[in-house]
Every structure is written in structure tokens, then in C-alpha cells.
Amino acid sequence: MLADDDDDDRLFFKDAFEEIKIKTDVSTLNNGIELMNFLTQPDIVLPHVLFLDLNMPGKTGLDCLKEIKSIDRLKDIAIAIYSTSASEEDIEETFVQGANIYIKKPHEFSALKKVLEDVITLNWQYHTSGLNRDNFLLSL
């Protein structure tokens, strides 16, 4: 699942998953408020991995991250930060708040596909158990 206010990015995201030869169920939401409204509904199937854009109007990705981590039912969802910037402050802050991985949006479609494939096939068990600052930022 992806929450991103930019429709181009949502398009790239969906296109990339279509081309990846792994069976996935992709859904997108337009901003943080929509995301939180969706997640707080009862009786829904929670996503395995949530891709979270940081810079969103209304509720930023960081706000959503904090809220998700404070709700028992949601706090175990694997969260991948998916942002244009890779500033030290953002990386540090989201890591401290409990995000699992940080992806800087690539500027080539092929790279995007590779990143998403890596994330999907990632051993989440390994990535969620230990807090590891060194491999938090996914290197391309």
C-alpha cells in the first residue's frame, strides 16, 4: 500500500509493480488523512508493507508514522519511507520513530522497479527485529 499525494508518483508506483513479476496486491491512497481514515476502520485487511511519502498536505508521513506506531493494532505493519529528499534530519527522525526502511525515490524507472522488488522480497523478519541504523537507508 502506498500513501502519496502526487499522482505521478502513484502512477510510477503502480506501473512498477505491474512490471515486477511478483504477485502483489497494490493499493494507493492520496494523502495522510485518507490513509489514517482507512487504517482506523475496523475489519479491514492490513497491508503487509506500507510505503509512506513524507511531504503530504494535512497529515505528513511523519505524523502518520507516529500515529500508526501509537496504535496497537497497527504498530506491527512494516513501514517503508518513500521520499524525494534524503536529508539527514528526515532519515534520523523517521528511524527514531520506528520506520523500517528509508527509500529515496529514484529518478529512473528501472531503478524504481529494482528498489520496490528488493523491498518486497526483503526478509522483514530480519529487518523488523533489530534496529539497525546502518542499513536503514536502502542503498541502490
Add this chain to the structure above:
Amino acid sequence: MKLKSLFTSSFFLKSIFVASLFILIFISTFLYKHSVGLIDSTELLVHSHKVHLELEQLNSALKDVEINQTGYFISRDSVFIKSFRDSREKVTRSINTLNVLVDDNLTQLNNLDSLQKLITLRYNILFENSINLTDSIPLNAKRFNKSLVDGKAVMTTIRNQINKMIDLEKIYMIERQERYEKETFFTPFYSMMLLLFSLLVFVFSYFKINRDIESFKKANDVLTIATESMKHAEEIGGFSSWQWDLESNTFTYSDNQYRLLGVEPQSFTPSIEAFIKFVHPEDKHIIANGNDQVVTHQEPSTAFFRVIRNDGNIRYFRSMGKFLTNTKGHKILIGINNDVTEEYLISKSLEDRNHELEKSNKELASFNHVASHDLQEPLRKIQTFISRIYDKEIDQLSPLGKEYFDRIQAAANRMRILIDDLLLFSKTNKIEKVFEPAELNQLLEAAKQELVQLIEEKNATIKSDFLPTIHAIPFQIQQLFINLIGNSLKYSKPNVAPVIRIECEIVRAGDYSILNKNTNDAYYKISISDNGLGFEQKYAEAVFTLFHRLHNNSDFPGTGIGLSICKKIVENHHGRIMAESTPGVGSTFTIFFPIK
């Protein structure tokens, strides 16, 4: 301190004075008593003499009586009777005088008493009897003779009695003489003692007073100089002093206080009311509050306020005070007023400038954000769409369209490099700088690792001395090596394998004009020289300017940021960087890092 010692000295003097006074009174009293004793003993001595004399007179008077009697018996001339009676008068007078004189002495009084009885017996009975016998005719010779013999016997007893008295008086005289001599012996001694002691007190007082006067004079001189220098200091320093006696509610202003207010010294009587007239209407409450604090809480206050001089000039004052207690025990607030107008205006303009700087810094930070995020985002999308078209739609384009499309891609890539470099540059500028020991050899290796592809491509040789460990921001130093070595590789001569030499030595600041010559601090001098294209020495400074480029973009693609980053990094480490180059021979970039 000095004042205190003077006080103790005066206390000491007072004690000495009182003690001396008591001793003097004591000695004087003693001397007086002694003198009185002396007078007494003199009087006693004189008294003894008188008694002695009177006894002698009595003796001679008695002899006279005897002689006259005998004369009468022989001549029977009445002249003798008359003299006899006169002599008897004398004897009686003498006895009377003696009676008065020996009144205080019981022994002599008793002696005198028996003497008197004997004399009365002699005259009244024996003399008169003898005379009567002589006068009677016929003369009774037998009775007459007996009367004469009796008279003689009584006379002898009388003489003995008188001699006894004289002897006793002589003993008295000797005693009194001794006492008198003793007393006269000690008199000069006591007088001398009084004189000497008085002299001692006098001399001591003289020296002490003299010395005190000297020290007072010195203290006065120091005080005069201090007062004068204070006056000048006040004029030079633009401050004034004041005193506020809280008990009597009186004020004292220094001359400069008036000058600071723009009026003639001592031109009005100091008071709160008079002073507050000069204070800016908006600041009057500051003075009022400060005075309140002083009066009610006994706490000195520091005030900052404006004063309007008579000529309309506005000055900024800072007032500070401190409590003291004067010699009368009055609580006194002493303070200074400082005319801080110039300092205030300077600090205000500095503050304004700081605000501007802060503002522009914030703008820079927001620019940083725009560059890092907002500019990157559309570019990233453009690049992603370009890659999408390359992947799927490239075949649909005509050859001309393809060529244009290649140029679009090149332009987008260049923009990506520019933005990344700009970000790197602003990151170098970041406030947080964590210095730690950095091993330059390791950082150089890491830099070479980053450039490994280019090094292999150009077949370059990099030779380096053993480099030291310095206190630095490691990732910045690595960036510095990357940029400088990268530059050497980039601007190498075509078809000539680049040779890059990295050397290091310890130098002194005094030997290099680029460093602060006044200190002789030690520096690490690290030079990176190549055999590349080089450039005109006149560009040696320009190459470090942001966006400054010496080459065409088509020949050597670049942003003109790399060396600016190098300069910034070196400056972050309090070092210096300079370039030396000869076209066609090569360039040398020299970095100086201070050794701490």
C-alpha cells in the same frame, strides 16, 4: 583599609592619653602630698627652735631676776626692785609664750607645769620673803640666810628643769631635722620624675601626632590625586558618580553628572525630582521603580533609560548602584551613570544586522529545502518519464525527435548534477560540525575508492606521503580529497597518464603570506600536484569562486562548485587553500591545516 588603621590609631592615642593623664594626676597628687609633708616637717622644726629659744630666754630672764635681787640685797636701791619686777614680767611672758608653744606636747606641757610651779614658789614665796626680810629692821640674819639658801636650791631645780626641757626639745629637733632632711632628699627625685614623665608624654605625643599628620597628609595627597583622576576618568569614560544618603535623603552628584545631562557642573541642587526632569517621559517609570526598590527593599537596582538634554539631544544611560555604610552609620547608595549612547547605537545596529543575517540564513535554509526537495521532485519525475519513454516509446520517434530527446536527457542530467553539488555545498556550510581525530591516510584511501573507476579509466598514478592524523570532520576531508583528485583526473592532458603526487610537511605560519604571519603556529602543509592541463596563474583565486568555470561545458562538463566546496571545507577546519599552476605543465593545490 587605610581609614580603618587611622581609626584604630586614634583609639590607641586616646587610650594612651587617658593613661598618661591618670599617671600625671597620680604623680602630681603624690608630689603635692609630699610637699605638704615637707611644709609640716619644716614647721615642726621651726617650732622646736622657737621652744628652744623661748626656754633660753626664760633662763636668761630668770638670771636677770636673780641678778636684780642680788643687786637689791646689796645696794638696797629701789631701781633694782623695779628691774626685778620687769624681769619677773619677762619671765611670766616667757612662760605664757611657752604655754602656747608646747600646747601640743603633753610631756613638755607637764614639764612646763612643774617649772611654772617651781618659779611661782621661787618668786612668790622665797623672793618676796627674802625681800621682805631685807626690808625688816632689824635684819633677821638667820632667817634671811635660810631664805637665800632655799632660794638657791629652788633656782637650781628650776635650771635643771629648764635644761631638761631644752634637752628634750633638742631630741625633738634632731628627730625633726632628720625627717626634714629625708623629705628634702626625696623632693627633687619626685619632681624630676614628674618632669621626666611629662616630658616623655610630651615627646611621645609630639612624634605620634607628627606621624599621624604625615600619614594624614599622605592619605590626603592620595585622595586628592584619586579625586582628580576620578574626575578625569569620568570625563574620558563618559560616566558620572552619585551618592544617595538614604537617612537624610540627600544626594551628591559629581561634576560629570551635570555634564552628562548637558548642564554646567553644580548648576542645580541634586535630588530625584531635579534628575527625573531630564529623563525621557517614557522612561520616567524606570527611575521611579528603581527608587522604589531601593527605598522599600533596600536593594540597589540597575537601570537603563534615556535622558533628554536641554538641547534636545537624546542620550542612553545605564545606572548601577551599591550600598555602603558611611562613618556615621548612614546607609548610602553609591552609583555611577554611564552614558552608553554610542555603545547602544552600535550594539543596536549590530543587532539589526544580526537579525538580517538570521533572516538571510533562514532564507538560505529554505532555499536549501527548495533545492533539496521541491526542485528535485519535478526533475526526478522528468527523468523518470524520460526513462519510461526510452524504455517503451523511443521507437515511435523520428531521428530528429530522438536527437532532441537525447539533448533533453543530457540537460536533465546536468541539472541533477548541479542540484546535487549545490546541496553538497550547502551541507558543507551546515552549523553542526563534529570534529574528531581523522586519519588522513584512511580518508585518502576512501576517496581513491570512490574515484576508482575514473582512475582506472585514465590509467592514473597516485603517489602519497604518509599523512598525519588531524582533528577534523572526516566526511568533509574525504570530500576534499575526492574533489581535488577528481579535478586532477578530469583536467588531465589527453593521452597522457595522469601522475598525482600528494606530499605533506610541517611548516611555520611565518613562512607563508597566506597564513597569519604574526603567529608562529605550526601547520600541516599538504600539497596535491598533477601533470595536467594547468591554468593561468591569474585565475588562481578565481577557481575557488562559486560557479566560476575556466572551461566550456562541452569540453569539460562541470558545475563550478567543486573547488568552492574545497575552500569551504578547508575554512571549516581553520585552514587555508591556494592554487599554483602553469598551463601545459600542471597544477598544485596546497592546503594548510593548523596543528593543535
